[in-house]
Amino acid sequence: MSEKKIFSRPKTLKDAPFHFCPGCHHGIAHRMVAEAIDKYSLREKTIGVASVGCSVFLYDYFDVDVIEAPHGRAAAVATGVKRARKDKIVFSYQGDGDLASIGIAETVHTANRGENITIIFINNTVYGMTGGQLAPTTLLGQKTTTSPYGRDFMQDGYPIRMTEILATLEGTAFAARVAFTTPKNINMAKKAIEKAFQFQKEEMGFTFVEILSACPTNWGLNSIDSMKRVEEEMIPYFPLGIFKERKAADVL
Amino acid sequence: MARIEINQSLCKGCALCTLLCPEELIKIGNQINENGYFYAVFTENGSCKGCALCAKICPDVAIEVWK
Amino acid sequence: MTETRDLVKGNEAVAMGAIDAGCLYYFGYPITPQSDIPEYLSYHLPKVGGEFVQAESEVAAINMLMGAASTGIRAMTSSSSPGISLMQEGISYIAGSEIPTVIVNMSRSGPGLGGIAPSQGDYFQAVKGGGHGDYHLLVLAPNSVQELYDLTILAFELAEKYRNPVMILGDAMIGQMKEPLLREPPGEIHEYPKEWALTGAKGRPQRVLKSLYLKDGELTAHNWKLHQKYETMKESEIRFEELMTEDADLILVAFGSAARISRTSVMMAREAGMRVGLFRPITLFPFPEPQLTAMAKAGKRFFVVELNTGQMLEDVKISAQGNQVDFFGKPPGALPTPEEIFEEIKKIYPES
Structure with a gap:
């Protein structure tokens, strides 16, 4: 019996090493998005929208056409791309500061219009690129470079749950929150990302996958303790699961 | 019978693969690569089942799996 | 037809x-x-x-x-x-x-x-x-x-x-x-060729x-x-419109709505025997600086009319290269009348 390669780099991912820090989950998320694009043979018709933050270099890793959006505006840019090219697959890839803080208006209205795009949302409870400041998703008590005494709800409010918010909107076809903490969760994450792209292919409406991710550098933890933090501190506040899944019959 | 191959240059030594391998076949070695990271090393002893969990968790897509 | x-x-x-x-x-x-x-x-x-x-x-x-x-x-x-x-x-x-x-x-x-x-x-x-x-x-x-x-x-x-x-x-x-x-x-x-347009990387390298x-x-x-x-x-790409500038001693410089009003003022001045013209930039960037500079060098004086307190004025001054530039500005609230501008022209119109 001859040996077969059963796991290798997806075609949509270029042969370029990631600039991400050791143990950062962006790389896992990148790979899964590329695998979903490969699964449905979408590479040649996909247009990606890069956001501002650690994920800005999307175009260095994904072998697809990419436009770089201003901070927080990726959903609006994606709306424009998709309206103009309905036959293309359009996705944006955004962090928590980008999507849930400065870009929350664009995010909510894009979902509410039911734009047939996919947003991959990386929630790591902190601003990465700018050096570990308070994010809208920073957990209560979490110390960041701008919440040195820990997040206090009297001062900064509570961490925002984007998937739950977007799931309430009629335009949203699919909204899920996933993580990479266990083999089961990894499989669930892969399926959710695939489902989002499948839904877009089937023109079901707005699709959204929130990925709870580790930022070892800005958390001041090693990769393994960071993974534990996602499991033990983030998941209890940001529960995993599919919060909205439209059936074809739901589409008016 | 299965095996994995770790791309030493891509590995940043985060050790997530060592956490997930059910057979504990991966360890962080004592050699550094050109980027200054102690990279992960696979021990081939015939017990790898090719579950690919190491590859699925690798943030640097540095692992390939054969079965 | x-x-x-x-x-x-x-x-x-x-x-x-x-x-x-x-x-x-x-x-x-x-x-x-x-x-x-x-x-x-x-x-x-x-x-x-x-x-x-x-x-x-x-x-x-x-x-x-x-x-x-x-x-x-x-x-x-x-x-x-x-x-x-x-x-x-x-x-x-x-x-x-x-x-x-x-x-x-x-x-x-x-x-x-x-x-x-x-x-x-x-x-x-x-x-x-x-x-x-x-x-x-x-x-x-x-x-x-x-x-x-x-x-x-x-x-x-x-x-x-x-x-x-x-x-x-x-x-x-x-x-x-x-x-x-x-x-x-x-x-x-x-x-125009659009080798930059994002259309999906089909049969060609990625575009960013x-x-x-x-x-x-x-x-x-x-x-x-x-x-x-x-x-x-x-x-x-410089575009502009000129009205009776050739023999003019004084040239009004105005764009858009201010130029419409100024045109009437220029006609009033002409009727009164004054050699006044109008230069209207159509492109504000690129600004018709070379054209204005050439006129300045030929001894023309400029009179800028704007519906603000003096913005294009700065570009006209640069173009005038030291020649005198007069200004009539009307910040928002009420539009200037042609008569108002004509009165200003009379004040600054060069004697002799």
Whole structure:
């Protein structure tokens, strides 16, 4: 019996090493998005929208056409791309500061219009690129470079749950929150990302996958303790699961 | 019978693969690569089942799996 | 065959021009005094296979425009002063990413909420940048309904020619007034090569539209490349109109609505036997500096009239190279009358 390669780099991912820090989950998320694009043979018709933050270099890793959006505006840019090219697959890839803080208006209205795009949302409870400041998703008590005494709800409010918010909107076809903490969760994450792209292919409406991710550098933890933090501190506040899944019959 | 191959240059030594391998076949070695990271090393002893969990968790897509 | 002219509102002329230029997508947010543009296009774009999207804000609108135009189709937005301020971030990114777009500013008055009266207080914002970074818009300043239509068509062409955002700077007066319009769609739309357009990397390498350049020397080179483009515009795209400047001792310099009023004042001065002319820049960037400098060197004096406290005045002073430049400014609130300007002309008209 001859040996077969059963796991290798997806075609949509270029042969370029990631600039991400050791143990950062962006790389896992990148790979899964590329695998979903490969699964449905979408590479040649996909247009990606890069956001501002650690994920800005999307175009260095994904072998697809990419436009770089201003901070927080990726959903609006994606709306424009998709309206103009309905036959293309359009996705944006955004962090928590980008999507849930400065870009929350664009995010909510894009979902509410039911734009047939996919947003991959990386929630790591902190601003990465700018050096570990308070994010809208920073957990209560979490110390960041701008919440040195820990997040206090009297001062900064509570961490925002984007998937739950977007799931309430009629335009949203699919909204899920996933993580990479266990083999089961990894499989669930892969399926959710695939489902989002499948839904877009089937023109079901707005699709959204929130990925709870580790930022070892800005958390001041090693990769393994960071993974534990996602499991033990983030998941209890940001529960995993599919919060909205439209059936074809739901589409008016 | 299965095996994995770790791309030493891509590995940043985060050790997530060592956490997930059910057979504990991966360890962080004592050699550094050109980027200054102690990279992960696979021990081939015939017990790898090719579950690919190491590859699925690798943030640097540095692992390939054969079965 | 007789030419049929329709009585058309300025804002609608912009919308008609856009449709006749092959614009298929509009993204915008309501704001007085330009809402006729989105209203007209929301009705007419679907009829030509295009789409109208009412955005949640001007911030979203300019970014939707950026996304749509990145795919190589013709698209536009319009707004008025406060809304254009909100768009400045996106405009900077569009200029940096070199995406052809048309942006209409039917300006009102500021600062802040200001008012809805006509004003030319956005000259600096339009001509000198507005957003962050070292960039320019190509700025067209129509002064009639016909020109709104014609320059809108031209704007789409120039945007593609230079891969640059083009702004049409009108105001509440130009946008709201009605005049006869001869609607003559261009026979054929010139197709510029679009090797940059995002259409999916099928059978070709990936394309990227971005404004982030971190590698050593990249951003310097990018800035110089943009600069070169603006220099080319200065060589090739300056547009202006002259009225009785040849024998004039005093030349009024005014654009847009201020130029309409000034024209009457010039006629009044001529009737009174004064050799007065009018120079009207149609492109505010590139500014007709060489033309004004040549006139200054020939001994002409300039009299700048603006609906603000003196913005284009600075560019005219640079062009005049030390010659005396007089100014009559009218900040928003009340438009100047031709008589008012004529009175000023009488005060400064050179004796002998």
